[in-house]
Amino acid sequence: MHQLEKEIDPKILQALLESRNDYTLDDALENEMILNMGPQHPATHGVLRLLLRLDGERIIGCVPELGYLHRGYEKMAENMSYYEYIPHTDRLDYLSPMANNVAWVLAVEKLAGIEAPKRAQYIRMMIAELARISSHLVAIGAFAMDVGALTIFLWTLREREKVLDIWDILCGARFTNSYTRIGGVANDAQPEALAKVKWFIDQFEPNLVDVEQLINTNRIFIERVDGVGAISKDDAIDLGFSGPNIRACGVEFDLRRNAPYLCYDEMDFKIPTYTEGDCLARYFLRLDECRESAKIVKQILDKMPQGDVQANMPKKVLPHKDEVYTKMEELIHDFMIVNFGINPPVGEIYHAIEGSKGELGFYLVSKGDGKPWKCKIRSPSFNNLQVLPKLVIGHLISDVVAIIGSIDPIMGEADK
Amino acid sequence: MDLKELIPQKLKVKLSSVNFEITDYKGELTIKIDKKHIVEISKFLKSDPELEFKLCSDVTAVDWATRKNRFTVVYNIFSLKHSFRLRLKVDVDESDCSIDTVSTIWQAANWHERETFDMYGIKFNNHPDLRRMYMPEEFEYYPLRKDFPLMGIPGSLPLPKK
Secondary structure, three states, rough: HHHHHOOOOOOHHHHHOOOOOOOOOOOOOEEEEEEEEEOOOHHOOOEEEEEEEOOEEEEEEEEOOOOOOOOOOOHHHHHOOOOOOOHHOOOOOOHHHHHHHHHHHHHHHHHOOOOOHHHHHHHHHHHHHHHHHHHHHHHHHHHHHOOEEEHHHHHHHHHHHHHHHHHHHOOOOOOOOOOEEEEEEEEOHHHHHHHHHHHHHHHHHHHHHHHHHHHOOOOOHHHHHHHHHOHHHHHHHHHOOHHHHHHOOOOOOOHHHHOOOOOOHHHHOOOOOOOEEEEEEEEEEEEHHHHHHHHHHHHHHHHHOOOOOOOOOOOOOOOOOOHHOOOHHHHHHHHHHHOOOOOOOOOOEEEEEEEOOEEEEEEEEEEOOOOOOOEEEEEEEHHHHHHHHHHOOOHHHHHHHHHHHOOOOOOOHHOO | OOOHHHHHHHHHHOOOOOEEEEEEEEOOOEEOOOOOHHHHHHEEEEEOOOOOOEEEEEEEEEOOOOOOOEEEEEEEEEEEEOOOOEEEEEOOOOOEEEOOOOOOOOOOOHHHHHHHHHHHOOEEEOOOOOOOOOOOOOOOOOOOOOOOOOOOOOOOOOOOOO
């Protein structure tokens, strides 16, 4: 009894002892607590830290904390040449490094006024779409794994492995590709690489159907995610959602359509949209996008033009190593570009592509020298995470895991 | 009518008190305005039924190091209706390193302004939650300023006590 007196509020104890029932036990049921989720939590997809205020199991407040993977890539960009920065873009969204490479070189080319040859543009389009497929496969797999369907993860990663094999043939690296160059791509796509792409696309769709069949009719999966983390169209726009997440809310916003770059205006593809804006819609949307991307890749393979893969601008575009070792002119250009950079004219540009997570843009300011004066990475995951508190409030703590999985944040990109 | 002509025309009619400067570089429209008008002009651009710049993609700043107005805050907004991107630029001087927030107009600007504050030390007045975005709260410097060295400042990020 003595112990009890110490722990329970004296007012409540008095009410209990007198067996009064007019006293409401609000204080005794006061069970709000703060839960710290991450940055080492396995379901937060990296080093995302969430501070959750809970009422029982229900979330009444959420504050995301970022910065655990902050490497200062914007500061680094200001201190290196445009060429040197290409490998660093791999480390932003490390699940689709090829798309980041494409985004960076397109921004630099816009700034410096370079146009890549048609074949290079088609190759870039192909790798950007394959990167989207591989990134969405991880997103779908990890999302399903987060809510308990482990098999899907293995199946989608098996498909992704095939894309990595294509990268291996194409540029010699599986993860950190650095395949694009300013004014083109590092080397022409080999016939065996293109054959492998064709093989991959042909066998991809039946395999995707297998994946779908495993969970689309799975009641446990559907009930975990249906109606969870829904957001309205207006809120999604106001909070700056982009990519698959905004399209799942019914906004037809896709930069491949809204602000076409490369040769997307020559391609025939649909922009899938859903109106529900919940986790299930985001999952279905990624599946649909994989199909559309496969369709685009097929068209690219059919229409792929022949020709050079590097622009003929010796003062701006790094020559091939064979030429550097054998020709005087190329050696001089190589020396000048490596030591002094490509010196784009004074000005500022913003160029964004539709990355697999959303609008991936680079804002570059040039003062006319070899290094960018300012480089701002507009990363989609950063914006998508901003919406997270809005999505999780009112849901159960187990739903947080599903919601994080469904918006697919990549911390390498959100933290820069 | 082309948006590149429509926007300046509308601004002249509707907000006659605002002085602005328009540049068009590589197909990208930039409007440079004074910092006291930023909230007014943002509200107008978002709510005007013919423009509808509802999406705020990005807010950042540029440090010009030696210039008189040392910083430029850059807003990157997008109109879904017209698929048109617009850039707003506002000069901010180091002596009065603050500007009104636009996060009341576009909620998306909230984190971008926090990031800009974290990296450049520009204060956003009336911001609901102006904390550092990436760096620890007790960090004293602003890393993206040009006078912050690339290698960092030794001892500025103390290791946890044993």
